[in-house]
Amino acid sequence: xxxxxxxxRSKMAAAAAWLDDATLSAARxxxxxxxxxxxxxxxxxxxxxxxxxxxxxxxxxxxxxxxxPQDRSFRWSWANSSVDPILLEAAKTAREHFSAxxxxxxxxxxxxxxxxxxxxxxALAAQVSGCAGVYRALGExxxxxxxxxxxxxxxxxxxxxxxxxxxxxxxxxxxEVVRSxxxxxxxxxxxxxxxxxxxxxxxxxxxxxxxDAIYERYWHADDKDYWRPCSFAWPSxxxxxxxxxxxxxxxxxxxxxxxxxxxxFDLNPFVVEMVGEKQRITSIDLDxxxxxxxx
Numbered sequence: 001x002x003x004x005x006x007x008x009r010s011k012m013a014a015a016a017a018w019l020d021d022a023t024l025s026a027a028r029x030x031x032x033x034x035x036x037x038x039x040x041x042x043x044x045x046x047x048x049x050x051x052x053x054x055x056x057x058x059x060x061x062x063x064x065x066x067x068x069p070q071d072r073s074f075r076w077s078w079a080n081s082s083v084d085p086i087l088l089e090a091a092k093t094a095r096e097h098f099s100a101x102x103x104x105x106x107x108x109x110x111x112x113x114x115x116x117x118x119x120x121x122x123a124l125a126a127q128v129s130g131c132a133g134v135y136r137a138l139g140e141x142x143x144x145x146x147x148x149x150x151x152x153x154x155x156x157x158x159x160x161x162x163x164x165x166x167x168x169x170x171x172x173x174x175x176e177v178v179r180s181x182x183x184x185x186x187x188x189x190x191x192x193x194x195x196x197x198x199x200x201x202x203x204x205x206x207x208x209x210x211x212d213a214i215y216e217r218y219w220h221a222d223d224k225d226y227w228r229p230c231s232f233a234w235p236s237x238x239x240x241x242x243x244x245x246x247x248x249x250x251x252x253x254x255x256x257x258x259x260x261x262x263x264x265f266d267l268n269p270f271v272v273e274m275v276g277e278k279q280r281i282t283s284i285d286l287d288x289x290x291x292x293x294x295x
Contacts, residue, residue, distance in 0.1 A: 001074070001113040001121075002104040012120025019123035020295035022133040027249045030057060030152060031161045033289040034252060038137055040147065042084035047135060047147055049291075055160045059149035062090035062131060064122045067144045072112045074121070079109030090148050094125035115264055119293050122146040136291045166250040173279050174256035174272035175248050181218040181281065182238040182260065185211060185229070189236035207232065220273075220280035227283065237268070247294065257288060264294070 004012070026032040035049035040061060047061035063077040077083045077091040098106035105111070105121055113121070126134050131148030138144055192207045211229035221227050235242060247259040255273035262268070269288040272279050 001111055001117045002108060004103075004105065008103055008105075011124060012117070015123035015127055016116075016120045016295055018127060019119065019134055019293055023292050023294060024247065024249070026133050026151075027289075027292065030157050031252050032057075032133075032135075033249065033257075033292050035291070036287055038135070038291060040137060040145070042087060045084075045086050047137075047149055049135075051161075053160065055158050057152065057158070057161055058156065059135075059152055061087065061135075061150075062129070062148040063087040064091050064094070064125045064131075064134065064146045064148050065118070066146065067113070067115065067118045069115070069142050069144075072114065073110060074113040074118050075110040076106075090129035090131055091125060093129040097128045098124070118144075118146070119264075122148075123293075134293055136293055138290060160252060166256055170274075170279070171248040171250070171256055174258050175246050177218060177272050177279050177281060178258040178260060178270045179246065181214065182243070183240065184214045184218075186236055186238040186240065188214075189232050189234065189238060192232045193234055204232070218281050220275040221282050245295075255282070257285065259289065259294075261294060267294075 023032065031051070032049070034051055035057065036052045037050045039048045039050075040046070040063075041048070045061050047059045049057045049059070051057075063080075063083050065074060065076050066080065067074050076095065078088050078095060095106050106125075122134050125131075126148045129148065130150075132151040133149055135147045135149055136144050137147050188207055188210050192203060195203050195207075208229060215227075215229055219227060242262050243260045244263065245261050247257075247261060249257040249259070251257050251271060255271055258270045258272055260268040260270065267289050269285045270281050271283045271285055273282045274280075275282075
């Protein structure tokens with residue numbers, strides 16, 4: 001990315017925070033993140049998000065930019081001949097706005113950047129061009145197209161995508177379940193790896209029995225053996241210092257998503273539901289949130 005001054009960096013950080021809020025709001029209001037496939041119709045400038053049930057959410061769309069992780073190349077859509085002109089209005093608006101401020105990153109068609117820089121830039125572009133948020137459309141070889149979208153009209157949202165009623169207490173309780181589960185699992189991973197280093201012995205069975213007892217207390221899964229602990233990943237997946245933040249989002253069918261987010265590409269979305277009178281973890285939705293840009 002071209003050198004940015006303190007003011008430009010500050011604007012990018014503020015815009016990224018705005019985008020995080022907008023993304024979480026969309027996840028709550030019309031189930032953004034629960035889709036399993038997406039498609040972009042360039043003729044009608046429409047982004048279609050399709051859930052596993054087949055329910056679709058259609059959003060007015062603009063392509064802002066793209067990012068190729070292999071060489072960290074970022075390209076504005078107005079410099080990409082494969083993007084239809086109808087999808088370029090937002091990117092061109094942002095270019096005009098920030099070029100007037102001599103913000104070099106908006107004047108150069110392509111350059112190398114980090115993913116965090118990309119997020120800040122497209123968030124700024126979305127803000128000044130009237131987009132409600134940005135969707136990360138993942139293509140082949142992890143190529144990302146940053147697609148700005150408009151807020152859908154209420155009467156265009158399928159009833160199955162309308163906010164599921166979850167109380168604040170239920171959300172807090174769900175997060176506490178996942179936090180406690182991770183907090184209890186982490187010391188076992190630490191102890192196992194310390195024992196391995198001390199005498200080189202295999203203690204997997206002994207330590208897995210301890211993990212299994214914790215699993216039985218916190219989980220209630222239809223396929224219990226599928227999710228049952230069977231390894232000691234290191235660094236530990238349960239390490240509280242690796243988990244950047246916990247996010248809670250109502251799940252449309254039932255329950256709450258509790259996302260243990262480690263970085264932009266590493267989301268661990270637990271599903272927590274009421275089982276009898278207790279909240280229990282029922283699964284991990286590995287496909288949730290692939291298109292979301294979260295701080």
